Amino acid sequence: MIADNLHTVKQEIQESCALVSRNPKDVTLIAVTKSVDSLTAEELVKLGITNLAENRVDKLLEKKESLSQYSNISWHLIGNLQRRKVKSIINHIDYFHALDSLRLAQEIQKRASHKVNCFIEINISGEESKHGITPDELLSFVHELADLSNVHVVGLMTMAPYDADDESIRSIFATLKKLQEKICSLKLKYAPCTELSMGMSQDFPLAIIEGATYIRVGTALFKKG
Numbered sequence: 001m002i003a004d005n006l007h008t009v010k011q012e013i014q015e016s017c018a019l020v021s022r023n024p025k026d027v028t029l030i031a032v033t034k035s036v037d038s039l040t041a042e043e044l045v046k047l048g049i050t051n052l053a054e055n056r057v058d059k060l061l062e063k064k065e066s067l068s069q070y071s072n073i074s075w076h077l078i079g080n081l082q083r084r085k086v087k088s089i090i091n092h093i094d095y096f097h098a099l100d101s102l103r104l105a106q107e108i109q110k111r112a113s114h115k116v117n118c119f120i121e122i123n124i125s126g127e128e129s130k131h132g133i134t135p136d137e138l139l140s141f142v143h144e145l146a147d148l149s150n151v152h153v154v155g156l157m158t159m160a161p162y163d164a165d166d167e168s169i170r171s172i173f174a175t176l177k178k179l180q181e182k183i184c185s186l187k188l189k190y191a192p193c194t195e196l197s198m199g200m201s202q203d204f205p206l207a208i209i210e211g212a213t214y215i216r217v218g219t220a221l222f223k224k225g
C-alpha cells in the first residue's frame with residue numbers, strides 16, 4: 001500500500017517537473033509521519049525515503065529514537081515551536097521549517113550547539129489561523145537575524161489555505177518564490193535562502209510548478225485504498 005502510494009507520489013513529482021522542465025532531483029520529498037507510528041514510518045525508510053518530518057517535538061524525538069539505527073535520515077520539524085521547547089529539540093533536527101519570530105530565533109541561538117538550517121515561515125494568505133510573518137515584515141526580520149550565528153536561513157516556507165482554488169494557490173506559491181529570490185539576491189552569508197518549502201498532499205504538484213524544492217507530504221503517502 002505505502003509502496004504504491006510512494007510510487008504514485010513520485011510519478012506526480014516527475015510529471016509536474018516535466019511540465020516546467022525541472023529536474024526531479026531538485027525536489028526533495030519530505031514524508032510527514034505525524035499521523036502514523038514508527039513502524040509505518042520505517043516502511044518508507046526501507047523504501048528509500050531519507051527525509052522525515054513531524055510537527056510536534058515529542059513525536060519527533062520518539063520517532064527518531066525508534067529509528068535510530070538509520071543514520072542517514074534527515075529530520076525536519078515543520079510545526080510551530082514554543083520557545084520553552086527549543087532546548088529539548090534543537091540539537092536533534094536537521095531542518096526547522098517554521099521560524100517566525102526574533103525571540104524564537106534568539107532562543108535557537110542560545111540553545112543550539114551548531115548552525116541550524118531554518119526556513120522562515122511566511123503567512124501569505126493572511127489567514128488568522130496561520131503562523132508565519134507577513135511578506136512586509138520579511139526584509140527587516142532577515143536583517144535582525146544577522147548576528148545570530150546559529151540561525152542559518154536556507155529558505156522560505158508557506159502553507160496555502162485548504163479551500164482555495166488552484167489559481168489562488170499558485171499565486172501564493174509564486175509570491176513565496178518572489179520573496180525567496182529577493183532575499184537570495186542580497187547574498188547574505190547567514191541567509192543564502194535558496195530553498196522553497198511549499199506543497200502538501202493536495203497541492204504539491206502546483207508547488208513544484210511554482211518552484212518548490214522541498215515538499216511536505218503526509219496523507220498521500222499513508223492513505224488506504
Ligand SMILES: *Cc1c(COP(=O)(O)O)cnc(C)c1O
Binds near residue numbers: 032202
Ligand atoms: C501535516 C502537515 C503537512 C502534510 O500534510 P498532508 O496534507 O497530510 O500532506 C505539511 N506541512 C505541515 C506544516 C503540516 O503540519
